Amino acid sequence: MARLIRMDHTGHTTLAEWTASDEASVEAAATAFREQLDAGYYGVVSAGEGEARQVTELPRDADLVILRRPIAGG
Amino acid sequence: MSAPAPVPVLRETEAVYWRPRIDPRRLKITGRLWTATTLAHSVPFTATAVGLFLLDPITIPVGLALLAHAWLIPELYARRGANVLRPARRVGEAAERTAIGLLGDLVGHEARDLHARSGLVLERGGLGTWLVGEAGAVLVHPGGRRVHCWCVRVEDPRLPAADRIAHLLLALREDEAGFATVANQAFSGAPWRLRRRIAAPMRPALDAAVRAARG
Numbered sequence: 001m002a003r004l005i006r007m008d009h010t011g012h013t014t015l016a017e018w019t020a021s022d023e024a025s026v027e028a029a030a031t032a033f034r035e036q037l038d039a040g041y042y043g044v045v046s047a048g049e050g051e052a053r054q055v056t057e058l059p060r061d062a063d064l065v066i067l068r069r070p071i072a073g074g
Numbered sequence: 075m076s077a078p079a080p081v082p083v084l085r086e087t088e089a090v091y092w093r094p095r096i097d098p099r100r101l102k103i104t105g106r107l108w109t110a111t112t113l114a115h116s117v118p119f120t121a122t123a124v125g126l127f128l129l130d131p132i133t134i135p136v137g138l139a140l141l142a143h144a145w146l147i148p149e150l151y152a153r154r155g156a157n158v159l160r161p162a163r164r165v166g167e168a169a170e171r172t173a174i175g176l177l178g179d180l181v182g183h184e185a186r187d188l189h190a191r192s193g194l195v196l197e198r199g200g201l202g203t204w205l206v207g208e209a210g211a212v213l214v215h216p217g218g219r220r221v222h223c224w225c226v227r228v229e230d231p232r233l234p235a236a237d238r239i240a241h242l243l244l245a246l247r248e249d250e251a252g253f254a255t256v257a258n259q260a261f262s263g264a265p266w267r268l269r270r271r272i273a274a275p276m277r278p279a280l281d282a283a284v285r286a287a288r289g
């Protein structure tokens with residue numbers, strides 16, 4: 001089962017879980033994903049060691065989508 | 075013929091649109107400018123100290139003060155570089171454990187072990203070998219003879235340490251050049267200058283990064 005998680009003060013929180021064949025679970029995850037983007041989070045899919053890509057739509061075939069905050073120079 | 079795939083660009087670079095995007099050539103130039111600046115700070119003090127001594131040995135106390143300046147200013151820069159790896163306050167044991175679990179899923183065995191010992195994650199990139207900390211990262215230039223220290227962080231003080239690292243690591247993996255463009259450079263110089271200023275548990279991680287950069 002694929003997961004949408006948000007890195008936060010608890011370590012991380014699982015916001016949604018879905019399977020590609022279950023349209024209702026995909027739609028619920030996509031809605032949760034959009035809400036987090038609206039709240040300022042960025043969606044990232046880890047594409048194996050050393051690679052990641054930012055996504056603006058929930059990729060239904062991904063195993064794990066991570067929501068992160070923007071970074072800035074300190 | 076199909077068009078080449080677009081290069082992913084870190085969204086955060088929009089906030090620093092005036093900065094030229096970092097590339098290997100620009101890194102090399104920046105490194106040389108840092109060396110020139112270090113010399114510009116040290117050489118005049120040293121030369122004046124020597125000149126004064128040759129003019130009149132009674133000026134030795136003044137010369138010593140000048141030599142102290144020649145030593146101290148580059149040291150302060152190196153300390154600034156070391157500060158990018160300084161760990162932040164811990165937020166809570168349970169959250170830290172959860173965050174370490176996620177970070178562990180993102181990296182391999184070797185990087186996981188190194189993180190457990192040093193608090194830093196080693197990541198090989200196109201610009202060199204990175205050491206990612208909670209509030210910044212160090213890039214060891216290919217060849218291992220120069221480090222660039224970058225101050226960059228996620229603006230949420232409640233995040234556990236491993237989540238801070240995971241934020242930076244994911245951004246780095248999305249767009250390495252963009253990551254270096256967003257970050258503020260705090261220091262560039264020889265690895266040994268940085269090594270003596272960082273905490274002892276972090277030194278093996280820097281040594282490992284230098285070895286990796288040497289290939």
